[in-house]
Amino acid sequence: MAGLFAGLKILEFGGGAAGPLGCRYFADHGATVVRVESRRRPDFLRLLRYTPDTKGGLDGSLMFAAMNCNKLSVALDLSHPRGPDLARRLAMWADVVAENFAPGTMAKWNLDYESLRLEKPDLIMVSTCLNGQTGPHRSYPGFGGQGSAIAGFNHLTGWPDREPLGPYGTITDSLAPRFLALAVAAALLHRCRTGAGQYIDLSQVEAGLVCLSEAIVTYSATGEVLGRMGNRSRHAAPHGAFPCAPECGDDDRWVVIAVHDDRDWDRFCEAIGNPPWCRDERFAHAQGRLAHQEEIEARIAEWTRDRTAHSVMEQLQAAGVEAGVVQNFRDLTEDPALAARGHFRAVDHPVLGSHLVEANAIRFSSSSEEIRSPAPLLGEHTEYVFRELLGMPAVEYAALHAEGVFF
Numbered sequence: 001m002a003g004l005f006a007g008l009k010i011l012e013f014g015g016g017a018a019g020p021l022g023c024r025y026f027a028d029h030g031a032t033v034v035r036v037e038s039r040r041r042p043d044f045l046r047l048l049r050y051t052p053d054t055k056g057g058l059d060g061s062l063m064f065a066a067m068n069c070n071k072l073s074v075a076l077d078l079s080h081p082r083g084p085d086l087a088r089r090l091a092m093w094a095d096v097v098a099e100n101f102a103p104g105t106m107a108k109w110n111l112d113y114e115s116l117r118l119e120k121p122d123l124i125m126v127s128t129c130l131n132g133q134t135g136p137h138r139s140y141p142g143f144g145g146q147g148s149a150i151a152g153f154n155h156l157t158g159w160p161d162r163e164p165l166g167p168y169g170t171i172t173d174s175l176a177p178r179f180l181a182l183a184v185a186a187a188l189l190h191r192c193r194t195g196a197g198q199y200i201d202l203s204q205v206e207a208g209l210v211c212l213s214e215a216i217v218t219y220s221a222t223g224e225v226l227g228r229m230g231n232r233s234r235h236a237a238p239h240g241a242f243p244c245a246p247e248c249g250d251d252d253r254w255v256v257i258a259v260h261d262d263r264d265w266d267r268f269c270e271a272i273g274n275p276p277w278c279r280d281e282r283f284a285h286a287q288g289r290l291a292h293q294e295e296i297e298a299r300i301a302e303w304t305r306d307r308t309a310h311s312v313m314e315q316l317q318a319a320g321v322e323a324g325v326v327q328n329f330r331d332l333t334e335d336p337a338l339a340a341r342g343h344f345r346a347v348d349h350p351v352l353g354s355h356l357v358e359a360n361a362i363r364f365s366s367s368s369e370e371i372r373s374p375a376p377l378l379g380e381h382t383e384y385v386f387r388e389l390l391g392m393p394a395v396e397y398a399a400l401h402a403e404g405v406f407f
Contacts, residue, residue: 003030004367008188011036011094012071013087013111015043016143017173018128018204019100020067022180025360026096027070028369034072034094034385036087037378039407040079046378056351059377065349068375069357074386075379080405084109086386091116093390096184097125102141103133113199123197124187128176132203144170144204151208156215158228165228172208179207236260237289241326242301244309254326255309257300257316261286264321271319272303349374382406 008031012023020035020043027033037043045064054060074090077083088111091097097116099106106112106127113125127133130142130150148154148171149164158165180202187198209216215226231240236258244253259265262285269278277299282288289296304312309325316323325331333344333356341363344356352374359369386392400406 003028003370004364006030008032008096009094010034010096010098011090012098013106014098014100015045016100017045017067017170018144018176018180019098019126020071021174021177022126022128022184023098024067024070025177025181025362026184028360028371029364029367030370032072032389033070034074034090034381034389035068035376036074036076036078036090038075038077038079039378040077042378059351062352062355065352065355065375066357069347070370070372071376072381072385073376073379074382075406076382077405077407078109080403080407082400082403082405084111086400086405087111088116089390090385091123092120095124095188097123098128098180098184099126100128102129103127103138117197117199121197122191122195124184124191124200125197126180126184126187126200126202128180128202128204130172130204132206133201144173147172147204147208151205152212152215153208156212156226156228159230160228162228172204175211176202176204176207231256232293233258235286237286237293238296238300240297242297242304242312244304244312245306247308247310248330250328252328253309255304255312256324256326257312258322259289260322265289267319268316268321271316271321275299275303345371347371347374350377379406 005026006029008026010023010026010031010033012019012033012035014020015037023031023033039058042058043064045067046058046061048061048063050058050061076086078087087109091111097111097113099111107115113123113127116123116125129138130147131137131140142150145166148166151172153171154164154166157167180200183200183202187200190196190198218224218226226234233239239258241254241256244255247253257268259268265283269275272278282292283296313323313325327335332338338344343359343361345359346354347357348354357371357374359371362369383397387394387397
C-alpha cells in the first residue's frame with residue numbers, strides 16, 4: 001500500500017465522528033485502520049434513520065459511509081468473555097489505538113493505556129471524549145450537541161433578542177478530529193526519535209474552546225461578555241447575509257457581504273453605481289455605519305433582491321469588496337474550486353451504490369491521499385484481520401466464530 005502513512009497500523013474503538021474522522025486522515029494516506037464494532041452495540045451513526053425496512057440494515061447509513069471509507073471492520077463482541085482478550089491481541093498488533101468511549105470504559109476491559117503499555121511500551125494511544133479523562137465532569141458521556149453549548153458556541157450563535165441557536169451540526173465533533181490527527185502525528189514523530197510511546201487525552205470541549213480565543217481574551221482583558229449578534233460584526237458594517245433572486249427554482253438564495261473600513265465602503269458604493277443613499281454623510285465612516293446598520297442593510301437588500309447571488313458576488317469581488325454566495329449542498333458538489341482540488345470523490349458501496357465522499361482538505365506535494373475503498377460493512381473484514389494480519393490459525397478462528405464472539 002502506498003501513501004504518507006503506509007505501514008502504519010491503527011486500531012479504532014468507538015463511534016460517531018470525533019475518533020473516526022481523526023483516524024480517516026491516516027487511512028486516506030495509506031495507513032491500515034481497523035475498526036472494532038459489534039452488532040450488539042453498533043456505532044450510533046449506523047442507526048441514523050435506521051428502521052427494520054432500511055436497505056442493508058446496519059450497513060445502510062450514509063453518514064457512517066461518509067466518515068469511514070478506507071477502513072477495515074472487525075465484528076467483535078466485547079461483552080463476550082473472550083472479546084477483551086481478542087481486542088488486546090489487536091492492540092498488540094497496532095501502532096496506535098484510538099478510542100472515544102466515556103472515561104473508564106477501556107479500563108473495564110483492561111484495554112486502557114496503563115494496561116496495554118506494560119506489554120507494548122511504544123504504543124501510542126489517544127482518547128477523545130467530551131470533557132477529557134480528568135476533572136469533575138469527566139464522567140459525563142455527552143455528544144457534540146452538548147459540546148457546542150458547553151464550549152460557548154451557542155452563546156455566540158443566533159440573534160440578540162432570541163434564544164441561543166447554536167451552530168448547525170456537532171461542531172466539537174468536527175473540530176476534535178483535526179486536533180486528534182495532529183497530536184497522533186506528533187506522537188509518531190516523537191516515537192521515531194525516542195522509541196517511546198505516548199498517551200493523548202483530548203477533550204472535545206477544549207478543542208472547541210480554543211477556537212473562541214477572541215471572546216475569551218476580550219472577557220479577560222475588559223470584562224465584556226460577547227454575545228449573539230446574528231451576522232453582524234462589532235467592528236465592521238455592513239456585515240451580513242442579504243437575500244437574492246431565485247436560482248434553479250430555489251428562492252432561498254443569499255449572499256454575504258463584509259465592508260471592513262472606509263476604503264471598502266467607497267469600493268462598495270462605486271460597485272453598485274453610487275446611489276444617492278450610499279453617499280449619505282452618516283455612512284461615510286465606520287462609526288456612523290455601525291450606528292445605522294438596519295437602514296444600510298435594508299438598502300442593500302433592495303439592491304441584492306433582484307440579482308442572483310453569484311452575480312452579486314462576482315460584481316463585488318471584482319471591485320475588491322468581500323462577498324460570497326451562501327452555498328447550499330448542490331452548489332458545493334458543483335463548485336469548480338472544489339472540483340479542481342478533487343474534494344468530492346465517488347465510491348461504489350455494496351449497499352448504498354455510488355455516492356460521494358469528501359477527501360481531507362490537506363494536499364501533500366509528494367504523497368497524495370487516495371479513496372481506495374468505501375466504508376466497510378459491519379464485520380466485513382473480521383476473518384481477514386484475525387487470520388491474515390494477526391496470523392490466527394484457521395482452527396482457532398473457527399472455534400471462536402462458533403462461540404459467537406465475532407458478532
